Amino acid sequence: MSNDFLTPLARELPASVPFVGPEAQERARGAAFTARLGANESAFGPSPKAIAAMQHAATEAWQYADPEAHELKHALAEFHNVSPDHIMIGEGIDGLLANLVRLTITEGDHAVTSLGAYPTFNYHVVGFGGTLATVPYQDDREDITALWEKARQTPRTKLMYLSNPDNPMGTAHSAKVIEAAIKDIPAGVLLVLDEAYADTHRDLPQIDANTPNVIRMRTFSKAYGLAGARVGYGLSAPEVIAAFNKVRNHFGMSRVGMAGALAALQDQSYLKQTVAQIDESKARIAEIARAHALICLPSHTNFVAIDCGRDEAFAIRVMNELLERGIFVRKPAVAPQSRAIRVSCGPEDAMDAFEKAFEATMAKLA
CATH class of the missing domain: 3.40.640.10 (Type I PLP-dependent aspartate aminotransferase-like (Major domain))
Structure with missing residues (x-):
């Protein structure tokens, strides 16, 4: 089909988008994620x-x-x-x-x-x-x-x-x-x-x-x-x-x-409560990482970057294994930051699911 109606600039732009959403990934895998920890959303939810x-x-x-x-x-x-x-x-x-x-x-x-x-x-x-x-x-x-x-x-x-x-x-x-x-x-x-x-x-x-x-x-x-x-x-x-x-x-x-x-x-007051929950979740993610001899970067956000300890290829394997186990996470795209995965903070049930999947992932990739 002709695209002559497009501007010269639009014709030259790549057919890409910045992010592939978790919904698209769920459709591709044919199942919903157990824990949605990849988009830096607040799983603690908004104020009542x-x-x-x-x-x-x-x-x-x-x-x-x-x-x-x-x-x-x-x-x-x-x-x-x-x-x-x-x-x-x-x-x-x-x-x-x-x-x-x-x-x-x-x-x-x-x-x-x-x-x-x-x-x-x-x-x-x-x-x-x-x-x-x-x-x-x-x-x-x-x-x-x-x-x-x-x-x-x-x-x-x-x-x-x-x-x-x-x-x-x-x-x-x-x-x-x-x-x-x-x-x-x-x-x-x-x-x-x-x-x-x-x-x-x-x-x-x-x-x-x-x-x-x-x-x-x-x-x-x-x-x-x-x-x-x-x-x-x-x-x-x-x-x-x-x-x-x-x-x-x-x-x-x-x-x-x-x-x-x-x-x-x-x-x-609800925001203050949420920030406290985020701090608790960041500490929990750090504990999970340390259990596998990995470290987290100091986080000033509502997510944590876990240094997977090797190169980008290994971090991709970690991310994909987590996705297969129903845990939606993302990772930085450019080296050397791409050696990490990025995990959003969440409530206790989400952290429990992440811990279980992360343990299985690291055992498989050991």
């Missing part, structure tokens, strides 16, 4: 108050959501002690990234990121005709010095992407390091600081909301337990935030999702 709010909002689902997200935006502004014009709400961080790249990147422009970092950013950059410039990780952390230098050396660099805490390794830089780096952002470059895991990180930087060359990305998909609701938001200077209105889908948000996010934000 958020569930109740979404149930009520479902009765109003015949109405479009408020395109200004007025109530949630003002609640977030109060929470962060900023004005509402510092905040843009969107369909998760992924949706916000798509709009940001659309606003800033055209053919011939570059974006700088870490090799092996969160792939959706790359997906959008390439999809809008941009070119990626990458630097390797250093000691399983994104190398800020190398990223900044790459941006200076690369012509027409518009964006730098830094995830802190990091996905897929779970590592993080201190607030002091991030604050110092922000003072040295290369001229003409906007730093995309992805803080999806901010709620599980105890050393967040203090950044003036009026800083014009930084946009921070936050989400309700992780510790708040609302991945399926698709609610994220950006924090930046008003002139950066206002630009989103030129391209965003004004009716892209769901009334149900926004109601859930608002109730979740207002239930900080």
Whole structure:
């Protein structure tokens, strides 16, 4: 079939997606997973108050959501002690990234990121005709010095992407390091600081909301337990935030999702409880790894990277054996991080299932 209707750029793009979802894998294997521990979701679930709010909002689902997200935006502004014009709400961080790249990147422009970092950013950059410039990780952390230098050396660099805490390794830089780096952002470059895991990180930087060359990305998909609701938001200077209105889908948000996010934000005691459960789960995963003479990387997120102790090929075997045993996990894609598997935190029954499957896997691969 002819694809002449596609743009030249679209014709050249690879027919690929950043992730293969667990549902697709379940269909391929002909069975559901026993434990879903690969997508960094919160298996502890959302606040009961958020569930109740979404149930009520479902009765109003015949109405479009408020395109200004007025109530949630003002609640977030109060929470962060900023004005509402510092905040843009969107369909998760992924949706916000798509709009940001659309606003800033055209053919011939570059974006700088870490090799092996969160792939959706790359997906959008390439999809809008941009070119990626990458630097390797250093000691399983994104190398800020190398990223900044790459941006200076690369012509027409518009964006730098830094995830802190990091996905897929779970590592993080201190607030002091991030604050110092922000003072040295290369001229003409906007730093995309992805803080999806901010709620599980105890050393967040203090950044003036009026800083014009930084946009921070936050989400309700992780510790708040609302991945399926698709609610994220950006924090930046008003002139950066206002630009989103030129391209965003004004009716892209769901009334149900926004109601859930608002109730979740207002239930900080439940968030605190969830973070404590995440900490307990991280400790449990570390114990399981140690039982097989393996170590975990220090995690500032709601998942743990287990160093499988060998090379990528062995880590793939571990992951596939776990998948065969009904445990959905993922792994980093680029060496040397690809020697690890990534396991999301979860409640006790999920950890029990993971422990049993991991023990059988390591026994088989010994």
